[in-house]
Amino acid sequence: MLEPLIRANINRLQGLYNRVPPPARDLLASTRGWFLARIRYAPAAEAFLRELRAHERWGEDEIAACFLWGIRETFERARRDVPYYAGYPPIEIERAEDLRRLPVLEREIVRERPQDFFSRAVPAHRRIRAGTTGTTGANLKVAYTEELARRNWAFFLRQWAWAGVAPREPRVTLFGAQVAPAGRQTPPFWVHNRPDRQALLSIFHVSEKTASAYLDFLRRHEGEVLEGFPSVLGILADFILARGESIPMRVVFTTGEPLYPATREKIESAFQSRVFDSYGMTEYCGLIQECEHGQMHLAPEYGYLEILDEHGQPARPGEEGDFVWTGFLNHAMPLVRYRIGDRGRWEEPGPCACGRAFPRVVPTITRQSDVLRCGDGRLFSPRALNQLLKETSSMRFCQFVHDRKERVIVRVVPGNGHAFEEMMQVRSRLQALLGDGMQVTAELAAAPLARPGGKHPLILNQVSQ
Numbered sequence: 001m002l003e004p005l006i007r008a009n010i011n012r013l014q015g016l017y018n019r020v021p022p023p024a025r026d027l028l029a030s031t032r033g034w035f036l037a038r039i040r041y042a043p044a045a046e047a048f049l050r051e052l053r054a055h056e057r058w059g060e061d062e063i064a065a066c067f068l069w070g071i072r073e074t075f076e077r078a079r080r081d082v083p084y085y086a087g088y089p090p091i092e093i094e095r096a097e098d099l100r101r102l103p104v105l106e107r108e109i110v111r112e113r114p115q116d117f118f119s120r121a122v123p124a125h126r127r128i129r130a131g132t133t134g135t136t137g138a139n140l141k142v143a144y145t146e147e148l149a150r151r152n153w154a155f156f157l158r159q160w161a162w163a164g165v166a167p168r169e170p171r172v173t174l175f176g177a178q179v180a181p182a183g184r185q186t187p188p189f190w191v192h193n194r195p196d197r198q199a200l201l202s203i204f205h206v207s208e209k210t211a212s213a214y215l216d217f218l219r220r221h222e223g224e225v226l227e228g229f230p231s232v233l234g235i236l237a238d239f240i241l242a243r244g245e246s247i248p249m250r251v252v253f254t255t256g257e258p259l260y261p262a263t264r265e266k267i268e269s270a271f272q273s274r275v276f277d278s279y280g281m282t283e284y285c286g287l288i289q290e291c292e293h294g295q296m297h298l299a300p301e302y303g304y305l306e307i308l309d310e311h312g313q314p315a316r317p318g319e320e321g322d323f324v325w326t327g328f329l330n331h332a333m334p335l336v337r338y339r340i341g342d343r344g345r346w347e348e349p350g351p352c353a354c355g356r357a358f359p360r361v362v363p364t365i366t367r368q369s370d371v372l373r374c375g376d377g378r379l380f381s382p383r384a385l386n387q388l389l390k391e392t393s394s395m396r397f398c399q400f401v402h403d404r405k406e407r408v409i410v411r412v413v414p415g416n417g418h419a420f421e422e423m424m425q426v427r428s429r430l431q432a433l434l435g436d437g438m439q440v441t442a443e444l445a446a447a448p449l450a451r452p453g454g455k456h457p458l459i460l461n462q463v464s465q
Contacts, residue, residue: 018181025191029179029200033193039146040153040196041167049154053161055301056356063357066300067096070328075102077119078334084116085336096304104312104324105338107140108396110283112415114141114333122332131390132282139392142283143332151329152284155299156253159289162354163251163276165225170197172221172249174228174236175256176387180205182433187213203232203384204433208377211239218247226271227253231371231381234263237270248272255280256383258363279342279363285327285335288361295347297358303327305361306337307346317346320364370461372402376437382458388429394418397448398426402461408434410442411449420444 072093078085127143179191180202189205226249249271255278279288286303288296307321315321323342347360369382397413412423427442448456
């Protein structure tokens with residue numbers, strides 16, 4: 001499989017990629033895109049998408065049956081194949097609520113002992129390894145399979161269909177791929193994945209100086225699908241609106257970060273189109289997606305969600321609580337009753353105007369963060385700096401503190417004895433990204449810096465703007 005090979009050699013391949021001219025980078029992006037397209041649009045993927053579309057006609061009984069079947073299958077698979085669950089009792093699950101007889105799994109346990117959660121039924125060569133920093137800035141290692149990648153894509157194609165978008169329609173993407181060398185000062189800040197009709201824009205080069213290049217590029221792609229992290233799209237929307245302009249796009253899809261009302265409003269104003277948001281995670285435990293009537297729906301085929309109050313009891317509709325997931329699809333790393341660190345609430349019972357009976361849920365608290373603003377006008381969103389932490393594993397918390405105009409502190413709460421070494425590697429990578437105009441230092445700390453309400457933002461901007 002290509003994806004595990006790329007991930008295993010990502011640093012070396014990135015260095016080679018950065019040294020080739022832009023046309024060659026287009027060719028490399030298209031080559032990887034061709035391999036991904038073979039996975040995403042295989043006959044099995046198309047069949048699964050048709051199955052998902054049929055599930056939109058499900059009523060409450062079919063959804064309840066899906067939950068019960070998924071819980072039973074996942075629990076039995078976990079007990080049989082996953083070392084961590086070997087000591088779990090063999091309980092009879094007659095209804096979904098029986099899951100509460102099992103303990104809640106805390107994220108810190110998975111972060112400290114990822115190998116204990118890898119399924120013995122999935123050979124190591126079939127596992128695709130990845131990392132996620134979640135809400136704390138602390139890396140967690142996860143595994144999944146090519147089959148799951150295919151199925152996960154089908155869920156996004158189902159949401160595309162809700163927005164009237166067909167597979168392989170032209171799209172512009174602003175996620176975390178490093179598509180241009182960090183020190184590049186002039187366009188292009190993008191590459192083209194031609195097999196999937198996709199243009200990928202760098203999120204690491206957005207600044208006042210480059211804004212015109214980004215907006216000119218978007219104008220050339222006017223009317224296409226736009227997708228990206230909310231904070232990055234919000235920055236571009238600010239540039240557009242400050243010029244008194246708009247760049248109409250067909251539709252906007254956001255994921256990977258909280259989408260706050262003010263950010264949604266300016267994105268929709270700048271791009272003159274509806275935003276369809278989604279909530280997911282690298283652990284592949286569950287998925288929540290926005291429909292064409294603005295409601296966030298739980299995907300019942302993906303996983304089972306509990307929302308628990310401070311006493312560990314089910315939260316009432318409208319009451320905020322902790323998200324606890326049991327995932328159905330990730331056979332390489334099944335997680336049962338996994339408290340991910342995010343919060344939300346169930347909507348009051350009642351039908352949605354879209355006609356789908358999928359449960360409605362609102363994610364309310366994930367990570368809140370500032371934007372890093374460099375003296376030369378460059379702007380780095382939380383997800384841009386989040387990419388620097390993907391290869392780490394020894395930090396309980398990591399934050400980027402912009403305490404002076406030309407200084408950023410990498411502030412780390414260690415998880416084990418390797419934290420200092422990894423902290424210095426992150427400092428070095430951030431220094432290379434920001435350049436000589438910014439000073440990057442690093443320090444170990446006993447606890448993360450918190451905002452009122454207990455939130456631990458990834459970026460703290462303490463410099464007055």
